[in-house]
Each structure stands twice: as structure tokens, then as C-alpha cells.
Amino acid sequence: MASTSGYSHRDPMLKKRDEFEDLLEERRNSSDLRYAFRSYSPVLYKELSPCTATTLKNMVLRSDQLRFVISQVCLETGRAVDDIQEEASAILEEMAHNLQLSTVRFFAFTLCKVFKTLFRSICVNEEGIQRLQQAIQEHPVILLPSHRSYMDFLLMSYIMYTYDVALPVIAAGMDFMGMKFVGEMLRMSGAFFIRRSFGADKLYWAIFSEYVKTMVKNGFAPVEFFLEGTRSRTSKSLTPKLGLLNIVMDPFFKGEVFDLNLVPVSISYERILEESLYARELLGVPKPKESTSGLIKARKVLSEDYGSIHVYFGEPVSVRSLAQGKIDRSQFNLLPRHIPRRPSEEISNLVNDSAYRLVRAQEENMVLKPWVLLASLLLQSHHQNQATALDELTEQAVWLRDLSRQYGAFLHWPDHVPPSEVVSSSLSLHRGLVTISEGRVQLALEQAEQSGPGEPPRAATPEEELLSQAVTVLSCASYRNQALHIFLRPALLASAVHAASSNNKQEVFNSFSFLRNMLSNEFILCPGATVQDFEDACFLLVKTGALQVSQQEVVVTERGHRTLAFLTSMLDPFLQGYQVVCRFLCEEATEDLTEKQFVPAVRKFILKLLLAGQLRYTEVLSSDLQKNSLAALLRLGAVRKIKGAEPGTLKVNKVMVNSLEDTLGGKLPTQKAAVARL
Numbered sequence: 001m002a003s004t005s006g007y008s009h010r011d012p013m014l015k016k017r018d019e020f021e022d023l024l025e026e027r028r029n030s031s032d033l034r035y036a037f038r039s040y041s042p043v044l045y046k047e048l049s050p051c052t053a054t055t056l057k058n059m060v061l062r063s064d065q066l067r068f069v070i071s072q073v074c075l076e077t078g079r080a081v082d083d084i085q086e087e088a089s090a091i092l093e094e095m096a097h098n099l100q101l102s103t104v105r106f107f108a109f110t111l112c113k114v115f116k117t118l119f120r121s122i123c124v125n126e127e128g129i130q131r132l133q134q135a136i137q138e139h140p141v142i143l144l145p146s147h148r149s150y151m152d153f154l155l156m157s158y159i160m161y162t163y164d165v166a167l168p169v170i171a172a173g174m175d176f177m178g179m180k181f182v183g184e185m186l187r188m189s190g191a192f193f194i195r196r197s198f199g200a201d202k203l204y205w206a207i208f209s210e211y212v213k214t215m216v217k218n219g220f221a222p223v224e225f226f227l228e229g230t231r232s233r234t235s236k237s238l239t240p241k242l243g244l245l246n247i248v249m250d251p252f253f254k255g256e257v258f259d260l261n262l263v264p265v266s267i268s269y270e271r272i273l274e275e276s277l278y279a280r281e282l283l284g285v286p287k288p289k290e291s292t293s294g295l296i297k298a299r300k301v302l303s304e305d306y307g308s309i310h311v312y313f314g315e316p317v318s319v320r321s322l323a324q325g326k327i328d329r330s331q332f333n334l335l336p337r338h339i340p341r342r343p344s345e346e347i348s349n350l351v352n353d354s355a356y357r358l359v360r361a362q363e364e365n366m367v368l369k370p371w372v373l374l375a376s377l378l379l380q381s382h383h384q385n386q387a388t389a390l391d392e393l394t395e396q397a398v399w400l401r402d403l404s405r406q407y408g409a410f411l412h413w414p415d416h417v418p419p420s421e422v423v424s425s426s427l428s429l430h431r432g433l434v435t436i437s438e439g440r441v442q443l444a445l446e447q448a449e450q451s452g453p454g455e456p457p458r459a460a461t462p463e464e465e466l467l468s469q470a471v472t473v474l475s476c477a478s479y480r481n482q483a484l485h486i487f488l489r490p491a492l493l494a495s496a497v498h499a500a501s502s503n504n505k506q507e508v509f510n511s512f513s514f515l516r517n518m519l520s521n522e523f524i525l526c527p528g529a530t531v532q533d534f535e536d537a538c539f540l541l542v543k544t545g546a547l548q549v550s551q552q553e554v555v556v557t558e559r560g561h562r563t564l565a566f567l568t569s570m571l572d573p574f575l576q577g578y579q580v581v582c583r584f585l586c587e588e589a590t591e592d593l594t595e596k597q598f599v600p601a602v603r604k605f606i607l608k609l610l611l612a613g614q615l616r617y618t619e620v621l622s623s624d625l626q627k628n629s630l631a632a633l634l635r636l637g638a639v640r641k642i643k644g645a646e647p648g649t650l651k652v653n654k655v656m657v658n659s660l661e662d663t664l665g666g667k668l669p670t671q672k673a674a675v676a677r678l
Contacts, residue, residue: 104190118304138259139257140217144358145362156170169190212244233624234278235479315361370401394419470621474619492512494567577625578632578660
């Protein structure tokens with residue numbers, strides 16, 4: 001067993017990060033109209049001239065790949081070539097962007113007004129913008145922002161316009177096309193629209209992939225999409241979706257471009273516009289359909305204060321350097337390049353590893369606000385049914401501030417301001433989530449609506465009361481989740497130390513490995529990095545004096561109990577969520593349970609247990625947690641999808657599921673790791 005007592009790790013505190021500039025400062029002191037109509041002349045890749053939307057569509061329709069697929073569809077369906085070409089043109093018309101500078105200027109003017117009303121500041125790292133401008137001139141650029149709000153893509157284009165950077169073309173869901181006027185405005189601002197799913201539709205896939213690849217190969221504009229595929233309702237990073245990343249990297253694999261620059265962008269909101277909407281979605285309230293009338297009704301948010309936004313443009317990542325020594329590109333010389341083919345295993349592995357690396361880069365440059373730390377502390381107090389004295393909360397926040405900095409957190413805490421003022425300001429901004437009474441702070445557990453308009457008042461049912469309180473808890477948890485990437489690996493180790501039956505290092509590692517594997521659908525944990533994560537966690541906990549680690553033992557120090565108690569409490573709601581899903585599948589799952597029925601059924605089961613006082617954490621009501629639990633059980637083979645009367649019927653291995661539930665609850669020693677050894 002290798003020693004982890006002599007560490008060669010780079011201390012995360014030594015990571016250098018850029019300074020920020022506030023975009024809105026100048027906007028508050030000068031004309032918005034002059035800003036919107038100022039000279040805009042960005043430098044493009046190889047100093048190309050901008051390409052018109054019509055030219056781009058013609059290039060796609062004339063491409064060898066699309067012609068080949070059209071001929072294949074003709075053979076398979078017996079339809080005429082002209083008929084399929086007409087369908088291809090219609091799909092492309094529905095999909096394609098139509099970037100117009102006049103529309104961009106309109107949005108620039110409008111967003112100036114909106115942003116100055118909603119936000120105190122929009123802070124951008126200008127060094128990152130300079131790196132981006134240089135990268136755009138050298139190679140085609142792919143922008144990969146984190147995705148926490150509908151505001152993200154508007155914000156990205158606004159920043160690019162402000163700094164005279166080439167405006168991106170943005171992959172957007174077809175949902176926005178339901179917003180009649182706004183959908184077309186977005187199209188004219190650079191959005192191209194794709195269906196959420198298109199299954200085995202060869203023609204649609206060929207048009208979509210060729211459209212994106214044509215933009216990448218010719219470098220007409222940066223291409224922007226969200227690696228996570230959709231907005232995160234929990235503020236945790238989502239497991240990356242690989243479809244678009246495969247498409248944009250393909251021209252490099254085939255030697256059609258010398259290199260590509262992938263630029264991770266981290267967008268951090270002090271207060272998220274959709275916070276209560278997300279909480280309700282996680283509790284089963286359907287997402288409102290995107291519509292122009294819905295947007296108009298949402299204008300009441302303009303009267304709220306949403307604090308600051310930090311946008312950090314990360315270091316461009318070269319695809320050529322990612323592929324160095326891992327991909328043999330000569331394999332593409334064996335077939336004509338326009339013939340579609342499935343990616344090889346080595347390419348799939350590279351794309352997957354790159355996606356995880358890029359999401360981790362987004363996480364590392366996320367800026368944490370003081371409220372994130374306060375939310376973490378207040379949730380733990382809530383779980384213990386305690387209110388916290390304001391001065392005690394301030395002391396805890398200062399302790400957690402120092403700990404998170406030692407763990408490498410990118411924390412925006414104004415050190416020139418007394419901690420009591422920082423805490424008071426954060427509580428004031430999030431006053432909808434907290435109450436302060438007689439100097440004590442706790443979560444504001446809102447009362448359920450007891451009647452509709454014009455109806456006589458009625459007492460809320462216990463279930464309504466619980467769901468109402470869960471909105472606040474899940475909203476608060478979404479802020480706590482922003483810090484999870486900082487504390488996750490130490491928290492896994494803390495939980496492993498707690499679960500292991502001795503101080504033996506191998507046993508602690510086995511417990512760590514089990515927990516990490518179990519939760520790898522929940523968090524961004526890079527494949528094959530179990531030993532590295534364990535050593536990183538040991539390094540941080542030894543560095544902060546919480547553990548002593550030798551070749552044989554892992555021992556908690558006297559001063560380490562507070563740190564480990566905090567860390568294990570961060571993971572406990574997730575572990576209880578996975579346990580209760582296992583319990584549901586063992587006790588309640590029927591033979592004909594389908595994947596579609598799973599979330600409503602498990603929610604009903606959890607509500608019953610919470611109302612009976614058998615569960616501690618309201619967070620287990622989150623549909624995101626429930627879906628991730630099921631995904632983990634499917635991955636581990638404890639549950640299988642079978643062909644039943646209904647699609648997605650679930651077959652439960654109750655012995656295995658029961659064993660996992662016991663292990664999560666610390667009732668059984670974890671099995672030794674099969675492959676990884678220290």
C-alpha cells in the first residue's frame with residue numbers, strides 16, 4: 001500500500017485566478033443607447049468575413065455527408081430524392097440561426113435596462129476575455145458555459161458584445177420556439193434550435209451534426225452550448241451530455257481543422273431568478289411552458305434584488321493536446337470521411353474524459369458568495385431542529401470561510417467588511433428563505449396556501465404543510481450545493497472514516513471507494529480517479545489538522561471532530577435519499593413498476609415516512625435525488641430495465657438492493673475494492 005503521508009499534491013490554495021471588473025459600473029454612468037449603437041467590429045478566426053445565414057444553409061445542403069444520408073434514406077424508405085431534400089430544407093429552416101446585428105443591438109439596449117434593475121454588479125475576468133479573443137483568431141472556439149438559469153445565454157452574448165468579441169451561435173431547445181415573437185428574436189441573436197430528442201431519425205441527426213460541423217470547420221463564429229444539456233435545478237453540476245461535444249470534436253479527429261479551443265465558462269449567481277420555481281419542479285410541480293405571455297407575467301421579478309453575478313472565462317483547452325498520444329487519427333483514412341460512423345471506443349473514452357475535465361474546470365472557477373456558506377450552516381441547524389444565534393452563526397461562518405479557503409474555494413467574501421455585516425447583508429438579500437427572531441436565525445418555513453381566491457379559508461393538510469416547507473429547504477439546499485465540489489472529496493472521506501469499523505487505512509479506503517462509486521451519478525467524479533480523490537481528500541484533511549494519516553491508519557485528531565461532523569452532515573441527506581429509495585424498491589415496488597411511475601410512487605412513499613417522523617431530511621423529496629439513486633442502482637445492476645407490457649419496466653434484485661441499503665446505513669462492512677489499491 002503506497003504511503004499518503006508524504007504528499008506531492010499541489011495545494012489548491014496556490015491556484016492563481018484572475019481579477020474581476022464590473023460591467024455595470026460603466027453602464028450606470030453612460031448612455032445605454034450610445035452603448036447599443038456603438039461601433040462593433042470583432043476579429044474572427046483567420047480574419048474571415050462573417051458568413052450569412054443563407055450561405056451557411058447552402059453549404060450544409062450541398063455537403064457530401066448530407067447527400068450520402070439522403071441517398072441512404074431514399075433506399076430505406078423508397079421515397080423520392082426531391083421529397084427528402086425538401087424535408088431536409090424544411091428541417092434546416094426550423095433549426096438555423098439568422099444572426100442580425102440590428103436585433104443584437106436591440107437586445108443590448110434592453111438587457112442594459114434589465115440587468116441594471118436586477119443586479120448590483122456583473123463581474124467578468126477581463127484576462128479571460130483577452131485569452132478568448134486570442135483563441136478565436138487562432139482556432140475555432142467552442143464556448144461551454146455552466147447552466148443554472150435561463151439568463152445564461154443572454155448574459156454570454158451581452159458580455160461578448162460589450163467586449164467586442166465575436167458573437168456566438170448558441171444551441172437552444174425547441175421549447176423557445178413556442179414563444180412566438182421572442183423565439184424569432186433569439187434566432188436573430190444567434191440561437192439555433194434543436195429538438196430535445198430525435199431518436200433514430202437519421203436525416204435530422206445528419207442535418208444537425210453537419211450544420212454544427214460546418215460552423216466549426218469554417219470558424220464563422222464561436223459555437224456555444226451547455227455541456228450539462230439542461231439547466232441544473234439543484235445548482236449541482238450535472239453529468240455531461242456527450243452528443244454535441246462528439247460533434248464539435250469530430251472535425252479535429254478527421255483532420256479537417258488543425259485544432260479546436262474548448263473554453264469552459266463559470267457563471268455564478270448570488271441569487272437565482274428561478275430558485276422557488278426549481279424547488280417546486282423538484283417536488284413534482286410541472287415546469288411552466290415557455291411562452292411570451294409567461295415572460296411578460298414574469299416581469300414582477302424586476303422589483304427584486306438579485307445581488308451580483310460573476311462570470312469567469314477559463315483557460316482555453318486545446319483538443320489537440322487532449323488527444324495527444326490517445327487517438328490514432330489515421331483510422332479515418334480507411335473510409336471516405338463523409339460516411340457517418342460510430343465513434344471508436346478510444347474516441348468515446350477521450351470525449352467522456354474531456355467532458356468531465358471541462359465540467360470540473362467550470363466547478364473550480366465558480367465564485368462562492370457568503371450566503372452559500374450560511375445556507376450550508378442553516379440547513380444543518382434545521383436538520384437538528386435548532387435556531388442559531390446571530391453571533392454564533394457569524395462565528396461558524398468565519399470558521400467555514402477559513403476552511404473553504406484552505407480547500408481552494410474561489411470565495412467572494414469582502415475581507416475589509418466586518419464579518420457581522422457580511423452575514424447581515426447576505427441574510428437580507430435572501431430574506432425570503434430565513435427569519436430572524438429575538439436574535440436567532442432559522443429557515444423561513446412558509447405556510448401552505450389554505451384556500452384559493454374567493455374561497456373560504458381552510459386548514460392546510462399535513463402533506464400540504466410539509467411540501468410548503470420543502471420549497472424553502474430545497475431552495476436553501478440549491479445554494480448549499482454550490483459548495484459541494486469544494487467539500488465533496490473530504491466529505492466522502494469523513495463519511496468513510498465514520499462508516500469504517502476501524503482506523504485501518506485499507507478499510508477506510510474501501511468504504512470511501514464504495515461511497516464514491518455509489519454517488520457517482522450524483523456528483524462530478526471523474527472515471528478512474530478513485531485513488532487520486534482519496535489522496536486529495538487525505539491531503540486536505542491532514543493539512544487542516546483534522547486527520548493524521550500513516551501507511552496503516554487514518555486517525556481523527558482532537559480538533560478534527562468539528563470538521564468531520566460538518567463534512568458528514570453535508571453528505572447525510574444524499575445517503576438517506578439513496579437508502580430510502582432502496583427501501584422503497586424492497587418494500588413497495590410492484591412487478592410492473594415502470595421508470596415513468598417510479599418518481600411519483602417513491603415520492604408518495606417518502607411523504608408517508610416523513611409525516612410519520614421516520615426520516616430526518618426533507619431534501620429526500622427531491623426528484624433529482626430520486627432519479628440519480630435509480631440511475632446508480634441501474635448502473636450497479638441492482639435494478640434492470642426489462643421488456644414488459646410497458647416500456648421501461650423495472651426488475652429489482654431485492655437481495656442486492658437490500659445489501660446496498662444496509663451498507664449505506666453502515667450496518668455491514670463494505671466489500672474490499674475489486675481493482676483499486678492504495
